[in-house]
Amino acid sequence: MKIVYFYQYFCTPNGSWGTRIYEFASEWVAQGHDVTVVTSVYSKSDLKATKFIETQYHNGIRVKVINLKIDNRQPLLQRIYTFVAYAIISAWYALTLPADVVVASSGPITVGIPGLVARYLRGRKLVFEARDLWPDGAIELGIIKNSLIRKLAYGFESFCYASSRAVVSLSPGMKEAIERKHKHPQVYSVTNSANISLFSGILPFKDYGVLRSGKYAIYSGNIGEVNNAWWMYEAARSLREKGHGDIVILMVGEGQQKKDLQARVAKDRLENLIFFDLMPKTELVALVQHAMVSLVPLKGTPVLDTSSPNKFFESLAAGVPVIQTTQGWMKVFLDAHDIGFTVDPNDPTSLADCLIALDANKALKDELGRNAAIVAREHFDKSKLAADMLAALQKAIR
Numbered sequence: 578m579k580i581v582y583f584y585q586y587f588c589t590p591n592g593s594w595g596t597r598i599y600e601f602a603s604e605w606v607a608q609g610h611d612v613t614v615v616t617s618v619y620s621k622s623d624l625k626a627t628k629f630i631e632t633q634y635h636n637g638i639r640v641k642v643i644n645l646k647i648d649n650r651q652p653l654l655q656r657i658y659t660f661v662a663y664a665i666i667s668a669w670y671a672l673t674l675p676a677d678v679v680v681a682s683s684g685p686i687t688v689g690i691p692g693l694v695a696r697y698l699r700g701r702k703l704v705f706e707a708r709d710l711w712p713d714g715a716i717e718l719g720i721i722k723n724s725l726i727r728k729l730a731y732g733f734e735s736f737c738y739a740s741s742r743a744v745v746s747l748s749p750g751m752k753e754a755i756e757r758k759h760k761h762p763q764v765y766s767v768t769n770s771a772n773i774s775l776f777s778g779i780l781p782f783k784d785y786g787v788l789r790s791g792k793y794a795i796y797s798g799n800i801g802e803v804n805n806a807w808w809m810y811e812a813a814r815s816l817r818e819k820g821h822g823d824i825v826i827l828m829v830g831e832g833q834q835k836k837d838l839q840a841r842v843a844k845d846r847l848e849n850l851i852f853f854d855l856m857p858k859t860e861l862v863a864l865v866q867h868a869m870v871s872l873v874p875l876k877g878t879p880v881l882d883t884s885s886p887n888k889f890f891e892s893l894a895a896g897v898p899v900i901q902t903t904q905g906w907m908k909v910f911l912d913a914h915d916i917g918f919t920v921d922p923n924d925p926t927s928l929a930d931c932l933i934a935l936d937a938n939k940a941l942k943d944e945l946g947r948n949a950a951i952v953a954r955e956h957f958d959k960s961k962l963a964a965d966m967l968a969a970l971q972k973a974i975r
Contacts, residue, residue, distance in 0.1 A: 620646070808922065
């Protein structure tokens with residue numbers, strides 16, 4: 578089967594971003610399928626390009642790299658430009674690449690454009706992969722305010738879904754929302770996966786001169802509003818005020834609010850909130866494995882209840898319990914499998930209190946970690962989920 582995947586943020590384990598498509602496509606190539614990914618250059622990815630358009634091969638995956646640089650710290654208009662430019666250039670590949678099935682992986686929603694070109698101008702079978710509920714998220718977070726733009730956005734979203742043989746969502750919550758709103762007959766839930774072999778083999782602990790094994794909570798990802806960055810700062814302050822400044826919150830990544838947070842931490846001499854820069858996933862593994870808990874601190878807004886963040890699955894694979902803030906499928910899953918806790922995204926003391934209690938109960942922490950490792954193998958192994966995704970593509974062709 579020839580598969581063409583349109584996705585702007587492709588990354589391998591040598592980068593600092595999610596590797597879902599790399600993991601899935603590697604499995605498919607090993608089974609004899611032909612996979613081409615059309616992507617751009619994301620700041621957190623390991624991909625680099627010297628030409629404007631470059632063909633690379635990663636673990637047998639053919640990757641067409643459009644040398645448009647995308648960074649979450651770019652001004653909004655510049656990011657919109659990169660999204661639109663990628664969509665227009667990718668349309669050429671939608672017209673020219675041979676394919677049995679084309680996958681458009683959003684966001685941004687503009688990635689639907691090459692998918693639609695392949696569908697209507699070349700008669701390809703289109704599968705739409707929804708990584709988030711766009712434009713609902715942008716509207717709830719106040720990014721899209723104009724009523725006309727909202728209507729256009731919802732119309733384009735509906736058109737993408739209606740034009741697709743199948744829709745693949747990244748969480749059960751997204752699947753339910755898409756089925757309810759769009760009445761599409763073929764919606765599948767294929768979550769992000771856990772690279773068990775990468776995250777489960779215990780690596781030596783590196784303290785970087787500021788950490789103690791089992792005495793820190795780790796957050797990795799974008800340091801910004803959606804991920805409740807200031808809430809984590811307030812939780813660190815609460816820990817210090819409660820006499821537990823030895824419990825550290827470690828934030829690994831970049832983002833719009835990082836510099837302001839670092840300045841505030843320095844001013845307050847808040848030694849239990851530590852920042853590390855982006856690092857390759859292969860280096861991040863040990864930091865996750867030796868943490869007392871992993872944080873998934875999304876802002877308290879309904880659309881984020883459907884999220885499917887990579888860090889959730891990777892933490893479970895590392896045998897590390899999770900503290901998260903949503904009221905959707907992750908909360909239900911944590912409770913059902915006894916692998917972590919849900920706290921209030923608007924109350925930083927709830928995080929501080931949870932960390933204090935977990936730090937005082939090593940037996941509970943170890944039990945939650947063992948449960949997490951078992952759940953990761955049973956539900957989120959990359960080979961299993963790659964097979965689920967491939968089955969959805971094959972059904973779309975039939």
